[in-house]
Amino acid sequence: MKTTEFAMKRLQSACAEKGPLCIGLDTDPSYIPEQVLGGYKSPAEAVLAYNRALIEATAPYASCYKVQIAYYEAMGIDGLKSYSETLKAVRATGIPVIADIKRGDIADTAKAYARAHFDGDFEADIITINPYMGFDTLEPFLEYVESAGKGAFVLLRTSNPGMKDIEWLQVSDSEDRVLHSVGNALSQISKRYGNYSSCGPFGAVVGCTEEQDARTLRDRYPDLFFLIPGYGAQGGAARIAATLLDHAGGTVNSSRGILLAWKKDPECIEAAGNKALSLEMMVRAARDGAKSARDELVNAKKELDKSSVPQTGIENV
Amino acid sequence: MKTTEFAMKRLQSACAEKGPLCIGLDTDPSYIPEQVLGGYKSPAEAVLAYNRALIEATAPYASCYKVQIAYYEAMGIDGLKSYSETLKAVRATGIPVIADIKRGDIADTAKAYARAHFDGDFEADIITINPYMGFDTLEPFLEYVESAGKGAFVLLRTSNPGMKDIEWLQVSDSEDRVLHSVGNALSQISKRYGNYSSCGPFGAVVGCTEEQDARTLRDRYPDLFFLIPGYGAQGGAARIAATLLDHAGGTVNSSRGILLAWKKDPECIEAAGNKALSLEMMVRAARDGAKSARDELVNAKKELDKSSVPQTGIENV
Numbered sequence: 014m015k016t017t018e019f020a021m022k023r024l025q026s027a028c029a030e031k032g033p034l035c036i037g038l039d040t041d042p043s044y045i046p047e048q049v050l051g052g053y054k055s056p057a058e059a060v061l062a063y064n065r066a067l068i069e070a071t072a073p074y075a076s077c078y079k080v081q082i083a084y085y086e087a088m089g090i091d092g093l094k095s096y097s098e099t100l101k102a103v104r105a106t107g108i109p110v111i112a113d114i115k116r117g118d119i120a121d122t123a124k125a126y127a128r129a130h131f132d133g134d135f136e137a138d139i140i141t142i143n144p145y146m147g148f149d150t151l152e153p154f155l156e157y158v159e160s161a162g163k164g165a166f167v168l169l170r171t172s173n174p175g176m177k178d179i180e181w182l183q184v185s186d187s188e189d190r191v192l193h194s195v196g197n198a199l200s201q202i203s204k205r206y207g208n209y210s211s212c213g214p215f216g217a218v219v220g221c222t223e224e225q226d227a228r229t230l231r232d233r234y235p236d237l238f239f240l241i242p243g244y245g246a247q248g249g250a251a252r253i254a255a256t257l258l259d260h261a262g263g264t265v266n267s268s269r270g271i272l273l274a275w276k277k278d279p280e281c282i283e284a285a286g287n288k289a290l291s292l293e294m295m296v297r298a299a300r301d302g303a304k305s306a307r308d309e310l311v312n313a314k315k316e317l318d319k320s321s322v323p324q325t326g327i328e329n330v
Numbered sequence: 331m332k333t334t335e336f337a338m339k340r341l342q343s344a345c346a347e348k349g350p351l352c353i354g355l356d357t358d359p360s361y362i363p364e365q366v367l368g369g370y371k372s373p374a375e376a377v378l379a380y381n382r383a384l385i386e387a388t389a390p391y392a393s394c395y396k397v398q399i400a401y402y403e404a405m406g407i408d409g410l411k412s413y414s415e416t417l418k419a420v421r422a423t424g425i426p427v428i429a430d431i432k433r434g435d436i437a438d439t440a441k442a443y444a445r446a447h448f449d450g451d452f453e454a455d456i457i458t459i460n461p462y463m464g465f466d467t468l469e470p471f472l473e474y475v476e477s478a479g480k481g482a483f484v485l486l487r488t489s490n491p492g493m494k495d496i497e498w499l500q501v502s503d504s505e506d507r508v509l510h511s512v513g514n515a516l517s518q519i520s521k522r523y524g525n526y527s528s529c530g531p532f533g534a535v536v537g538c539t540e541e542q543d544a545r546t547l548r549d550r551y552p553d554l555f556f557l558i559p560g561y562g563a564q565g566g567a568a569r570i571a572a573t574l575l576d577h578a579g580g581t582v583n584s585s586r587g588i589l590l591a592w593k594k595d596p597e598c599i600e601a602a603g604n605k606a607l608s609l610e611m612m613v614r615a616a617r618d619g620a621k622s623a624r625d626e627l628v629n630a631k632k633e634l635d636k637s638s639v640p641q642t643g644i645e646n647v
Contacts, residue, residue, distance in 0.1 A: 039438075039439070041438070041442065081439060081442075083433070083435060083439045083440075083442035083443045083446065084439075084442045086442070086443065086446035086447070086452065087442040087443070087445040087446040087450070088450075089414070089446075089450045089451030089452060090407065090410060090411060090414060090451050093407060093410055094407060097406070097407060115433070115434060115435055115460075116400070116432070117432060117460055117462075118400060118432055119488065119490040119492070120490065121356075121358070122356070122398060122400045122401075123400075125358065125398075125400035125401045125403070125404040126400045126403065126404070128404040129400065129403035129404040129406075130403070133404070133405075133406045134406030134407050135403065135406060143432075143434055143460050143462050143463075144462065144495075144496060145434075145460050145461065145462035145485055145496055145497065146460075146485065146488045146490060146492055146493065146496075146497070147488075147490060147491070147492020147493050147494065147495035147496060147497070148492050148495045149490055149491055149492035149495075150490075150492060168462060168463065171436065171463050171464075173436040173437065173463060173464060173466055173467075174464070174466055175436070175463055175464020175465050175466035175467060176463065176464050177464065178461075178464035178465045178466075178511060178515065179461060179462055179463075179464060179496075179508060179511060179512070180462065180463070180464070182499075182501050182502075182508060182511065183501065183502035183503075184499050184500065184501070184502060185499075185500035185501060185502045185503075185504070186500075186502075187502070191496060191499060191508060194495060194496060194499065195496070198495065
């Protein structure tokens with residue numbers, strides 16, 4: 014029992030200390046050019062080597078890492094070995110790691126997923142959950158909150174166009190959307206955990222694409238810690254992400270913006286043209302990309318805080 | 331391109347020929363008693379041995395097999411090796427195999443899941459999908475429908491109590507529930523595939539717990555082929571399952587009822603008491619359990635058809 018070390022609380026503290034950047038290790042082998050891939054026994058090994066070097070280089074700028082399991086599953090058994098080793102590499106640094114698995118199932122099957130991703134080869138600190146089948150699907154994960162301080166982000170409002178199909182449907186006799194049912198359930202669960210001073214063990218995934226939505230959701234669920242995808246390569250602006258960082262705060266994911274930073278780096282571009290690109294050069298570009306993203310987010314939050322200071326200025330005297 | 335061999339159509343034909351039983355290989359190692367487990371190098375190997383023997387013995391009674399990946403993920407890398415080999419063992423028989431993965435994600439991530447489960451180490455014929463994020467999450471899977479005849483069952487109405495939390499919410503200005511949005515989208519997708527004579531490449535997961543719901547959903551979506559969990563150990567009656575088998579039909583899953591049939595078999599119980607239970611005996615009980623379940627379902631459908639014959643009897647003259 015490590016009840017004083019809840020992963021979600023650790024993550025919240027890391028964001029306060031190092032900035033809100035979550036580095037997404039959605040490392041598809043296609044992100045690594047042939048001239049570098051060729052130096053490894055398999056694409057899965059190249060991905061692992063890139064991840065390991067990237068974790069070491071970007072640790073000062075990362076509040077956490079998020080590993081998207083789909084890219085590893087797509088490489089089969091070898092891919093899942095790299096997935097397992099990537100989780101271990103992050104956990105060795107003491108930085109929280111989020112397994113972006115979006116699982117969701119019932120009863121014994123949900124228990125099996127909890128065992129799978131909170132213990133053993135695929136142990137992560139925090140996972141993502143899909144709530145479609147209902148809130149009884151969340152219960153089996155709470156056992157690991159209580160015994161091992163684990164946490165989960167539940168899908169609330171995603172940033173894809175299809176979010177209108179289910180999440181955004183208006184519920185009868187109410188101003189609410191389907192996604193509010195999820196938010197309300199998560200708030201209820203959080204209230205059970207009084208030992209959290211500022212955020213509960215279950216947070217919410219809220220994408221950053223529309224500013225007014227972002228503000229409304231942030232104010233409606235002040236106690237929920239957010240995982241915020243859609244910043245950077247997916248087009249979400251830092252200003253919108255900053256809106257979602259109010260109240261309990263959140264962590265803002267950037268994956269391709271960092272993994273593919275080498276494609277915008279003049280030195281890497283030249284080297285790639287000469288078939289002389291190395292993993293070290295890619296990692297240097299990723300590190301610079303991570304630092305820039307972290308700084309952009311921190312500054313956007315500062316600007317937002319400044320602009321929302323009351324005109325009287327009394328609070329700042 | 332094997333456009334004439336759509337997996338969903340093959341499954342529909344198999345149901346017509348052999349009965350609608352889908353055997354669920356949710357093979358948790360706890361289902362195998364210590365005295366049998368002890369004969370294998372690891373729980374994952376024991377699970378694989380049980381699955382292989384069970385597939386061979388039950389093939390005459392199975393329209394398809396459904397493998398629940400959660401139980402294999404819970405065993406880590408070794409478990410996923412057994413998962414991969416289990417899929418291969420089913421595919422070698424020519425019987426369709428459903429990967430019960432309930433994945434759901436967007437854009438490149440959904441493409442990665444499609445690659446993961448329609449190709450390579452984890453290739454299945456049909457998968458299950460969670461639609462919460464919206465219907466753009468379904469598109470990447472259609473590429474494999476077209477190139478390789480693959481299929482998918484999308485979660486529509488599950489049989490857990492929590493189904494009321496999201497699936498069953500009533501949508502504003504409508505008589506519809508959230509789950510009808512899913513059903514309508516699946517019907518639309520099916521219409522794109524005119525070369526299906528009787529069912530489209532995307533079916534729906536509809537649990538068998540409430541008879542009136544079952545009838546209403548079955549009549550509303552006559553062209554959707556159903557994957558029907560909740561029969562047997564989960565408490566759903568064969569009669570309700572039979573209701574869901576009308577129109578385009580469906581396949582009815584039983585997992586624990588078959589995997590754990592040995593626990594109700596007098597010979598196995600006695601052998602277990604004497605620490606003399608063998609895998610062969612467990613498989614024999616599972617085979618008998620599968621035959622009984624298949625017969626019960628076929629008879630329930632016959633009874634239902636008989637009771638719904640119009641009183642004039644003209645159609646049967």
